[in-house]
Amino acid sequence: MSKCQQCIIRQFNSLKHLSKEELVRVSACKTSKIVKKGEYLFEEGTRINGIFCIKDGICKVSKMSENGRNQTINLIKKGDLIGERSLISDEPSNLNAIALNDLEVCFIPKEEIIRDLKSNPTFTMSVLNDLAKSLKNSDNFVVDMAQKTVKQRLAETLIKLEDKFGTNDAGIINLQLSRDDFANIVGTATESAIRLLSEFKKKELLEFKGKEIKILNPKGLEKIAQGFS
Amino acid sequence: MSKCQQCIIRQFNSLKHLSKEELVRVSACKTSKIVKKGEYLFEEGTRINGIFCIKDGICKVSKMSENGRNQTINLIKKGDLIGERSLISDEPSNLNAIALNDLEVCFIPKEEIIRDLKSNPTFTMSVLNDLAKSLKNSDNFVVDMAQKTVKQRLAETLIKLEDKFGTNDAGIINLQLSRDDFANIVGTATESAIRLLSEFKKKELLEFKGKEIKILNPKGLEKIAQGFS
DNA sequence: CGGTATCTTGATTGGTATCAACTTAAGTGG
DNA sequence: CCACTTAAGTTGATACCAATCAAGATACCG
Numbered sequence: 001m002s003k004c005q006q007c008i009i010r011q012f013n014s015l016k017h018l019s020k021e022e023l024v025r026v027s028a029c030k031t032s033k034i035v036k037k038g039e040y041l042f043e044e045g046t047r048i049n050g051i052f053c054i055k056d057g058i059c060k061v062s063k064m065s066e067n068g069r070n071q072t073i074n075l076i077k078k079g080d081l082i083g084e085r086s087l088i089s090d091e092p093s094n095l096n097a098i099a100l101n102d103l104e105v106c107f108i109p110k111e112e113i114i115r116d117l118k119s120n121p122t123f124t125m126s127v128l129n130d131l132a133k134s135l136k137n138s139d140n141f142v143v144d145m146a147q148k149t150v151k152q153r154l155a156e157t158l159i160k161l162e163d164k165f166g167t168n169d170a171g172i173i174n175l176q177l178s179r180d181d182f183a184n185i186v187g188t189a190t191e192s193a194i195r196l197l198s199e200f201k202k203k204e205l206l207e208f209k210g211k212e213i214k215i216l217n218p219k220g221l222e223k224i225a226q227g228f229s
Numbered sequence: 230m231s232k233c234q235q236c237i238i239r240q241f242n243s244l245k246h247l248s249k250e251e252l253v254r255v256s257a258c259k260t261s262k263i264v265k266k267g268e269y270l271f272e273e274g275t276r277i278n279g280i281f282c283i284k285d286g287i288c289k290v291s292k293m294s295e296n297g298r299n300q301t302i303n304l305i306k307k308g309d310l311i312g313e314r315s316l317i318s319d320e321p322s323n324l325n326a327i328a329l330n331d332l333e334v335c336f337i338p339k340e341e342i343i344r345d346l347k348s349n350p351t352f353t354m355s356v357l358n359d360l361a362k363s364l365k366n367s368d369n370f371v372v373d374m375a376q377k378t379v380k381q382r383l384a385e386t387l388i389k390l391e392d393k394f395g396t397n398d399a400g401i402i403n404l405q406l407s408r409d410d411f412a413n414i415v416g417t418a419t420e421s422a423i424r425l426l427s428e429f430k431k432k433e434l435l436e437f438k439g440k441e442i443k444i445l446n447p448k449g450l451e452k453i454a455q456g457f458s
Numbered sequence: 459c460g461g462t463a464t465c466t467t468g469a470t471t472g473g474t475a476t477c478a479a480c481t482t483a484a485g486t487g488g
Numbered sequence: 489c490c491a492c493t494t495a496a497g498t499t500g501a502t503a504c505c506a507a508t509c510a511a512g513a514t515a516c517c518g
């Protein structure tokens with residue numbers, strides 16, 4: 001098994017603030033695993049007892065609403081940590097994490113992280129920072145959900161996805177989502193997401209065949225996201 | 230000016246983890262102020278450069294959406310801290326804080342808090358815990374906003390308000406909100422909030438005259454919140 | 459190649475926003 | 489204290505957005 005000290009991924013998250021000695025200890029107790037596309041990394045209500053570091057792949061973070069529909073809260077990718085919140089609160093997870101494509105993750109048990117949090121203020125501040133960022137995102141998301149139309153939210157989602165995952169040489173977004181995935185991010189019915197995607201296509205804001213989506217007119221999408229429909 | 234060491238309020242928040250010496254320093258550099266009903270404690274986009282500790286009163290935390298409507302994110306009360314997020318991220322505030330009734334607050338400058346965060350792990354862990362809780366609330370709020378109807382959200386809001394602020398001897402919720410305030414929490418138009426409140430009244434789930442609201446049938450409201458309308 | 463999941467489009471229904479008119483309550487100044 | 493002014497609350501009518509139901513098309517997989 002590879003060692004944390006030599007892992008490049010940690011440069012992208014709070015783990016980069018750990019000292020060499022701390023890394024050696026972390027490395028000694030970490031485990032790795034592969035999660036196949038569609039499978040759970042962890043489930044709502046279970047104790048994860050540690051944090052995961054995503055080495056490769058993309059993971060969908062979601063939550064079941066009381067009425068039985070699924071809401072995607074976030075998409076996380078290579079370099080991200082997940083599980084900090086439940087670790088800190090010492091509670092079962094309130095969220096599901098599902099692999100969108102094959103996922104390669106490392107797991108660091110709770111005790112090790114807690115120890116580092118207590119002894120390494122720089123690391124702790126970095127984790128605090130991550131949580132603060134997440135909280136800001138989440139608050140903004142609340143406002144969007146409450147105040148924007150589905151059309152606005154879908155336009156915004158498309159821009160954010162391109163921003164976060166980039167595009168390949170052909171300009172296609174580096175993330176293939178089903179229509180259902182889109183619906184679950186935007187918080188709407190699958191058919192509504194489909195209809196709006198078609199509308200955007202007709203207006204030549206984007207083009208797609210199947211799951212390959214290419215944004216043609218980002219400015220136009222932004223205007224829609226802001227309510228100029 | 231009273232001293233933090235003797236202030237009971239700090240027992241309700243992370244400041245209780247500060248040592249005597251730390252408290253003396255905090256006390257020396259803190260300032261107090263009164264914010265009149267309806268006035269801003271701070272505004273979106275401004276740097277607050279510290280945290281506020283609510284000594285008395287209730288404060289509405291909100292955010293303007295791009296389409297010009299206001300969304301209330303949270304209500305905070307005596308004993309709560311506010312401003313931690315922007316302090317940690319070292320960014321201007323992303324939220325507004327407005328006094329719902331006359332507000333008595335203490336302000337502790339950023340440098341002092343940062344110093345304590347770096348030197349007192351227990352305090353830091355407590356702040357981490359607060360952020361983690363906020364994040365969980367916020368994520369749940371996203372799901373509710375995305376997946377529940379306005380009726381469900383209003384029912385839920387009423388239950389939560391009674392839970393958080395309690396009732397007086399007559400069973401009236403200890404917080405008087407305008408119809409507009411309700412609408413901004415639930416994320417709907419004022420008229421919709423009014424109509425639903427009337428509907429709940431007709432169904433004898435609650436009664437109200439003016440802003441005084443008394444919940445008669447909490448179980449019934451819970452059922453509505455869960456979708457059995 | 460058949461079967462199943464995903465995608466797509468149409469028709470219908472229901473929820474919510476919006477606009478408009480009006481009523482009640484809450485100040486405010488003479 | 490009353491008349492006036494303004495803000496807050498209420499109700500009805502209408503229009504729009506989005507959910508749901510239904511049916512068919514296309515892609516995917518064993």
